[in-house]
Amino acid sequence: MHPLDPSQTLDPSQKEFFAENGYLALPNFINEVECDELRAEALRLLQVETMNSQKAVFSTRNQTDTTEQYFLDSGDKIRMFFEEGALDAKGELKQTKELSINKIGHALHKLNPVFEKFSQQAKIRSLANDLPIETPTICQSTYIFKQPRIGGEVVCHQDSTFLHTEPLSTIGLWFALEDATTTNGCLWGIPKKHHQPLKKRFVLDSPQTTSFTVLDSEPWPEENSIPLEASKGTLIVLHGSFPHLSRTNHSEKSRHAYVLHMINGKANYSKDNWLKYSAETFTALKA
Ligand code: FE2
Secondary structure, three states, X not given: OOOOOOOXXXXXXXXXXXXXXXXXXXXXXXXXXXXXXXXXXXXXXXXXXXXXXXXXXXXOOOOOHHHHHHXXXXXXXXXXXXXXXXXXXXXXXXXXXXXXXXXXXXXXXXXXXXXXXXXOOHHHHHHHHHOOOOOEEEEEEEEXXXXXXXXXXXXXXXXXXXXXEEOOOOEEEEEEOOOEOOOOOOEEEOOOHHHOOOOEEEEEEEOOEEEEEEOOOOOOOHHXXXXXXXXXXXXXXXXXXXXXXXXOEOOOOOOOEEXXXXXXXXXXXXXXXXXXXXXXXXXXXXX
């Protein structure tokens, strides 16, 4: 990066690229030490947090009722979700816990001091000002493991499908804590498609049930998706309407990432979002 003004994080060409394409990669946005600190804290959490006896699995294709409730209640908690391929037919782990977890979410930014300090750092505030995000407010944080051999697929989606505001304002900040390549399941995305309206809304129909409301049934042209490979320390900024996905990690290498989702705190947060609004965990970035 070569910012013209030291108080700014993005230069004009980067802002233009983001506006035009819907994503922006910022190599070395964080350093190796920061990556390793988050990784160590996530692994520590695995050891100390009470594990869910249901062994809830996270799937973007086949979520069951019981695991869905565990997911729906996770917005203001630190909860852990297993990879689909982690459990055997009897529901027991096939390999160690550290190699079986899909993700931890969704209030790390508020409830864990290491993740809170990271999420509230000045350079993220500066970036939010540059994008710009008005009244930048973190609403969700997720640590993703993308485990070797079993790291699950995430189907093509727009983040505003799941975190909806009026007007739309969601931005994802995807921090690569390890090198992410086409081999170990990096992000893929379809440039410029964020200019299109949302294709789906994920809505809470009742406290226990969710469904997708289809707004446009035309499938995404996934053949036009490009890999967003990212070296360790890279931040990929994702517009809330940018369609993106990641494939199963069949490699021997994990692909850890930390993801923050932000909204404009003054936009109307849709009441039927799965993630309930919480004054406690919807955290404004400190000025
Ligand atoms: Fe996403």
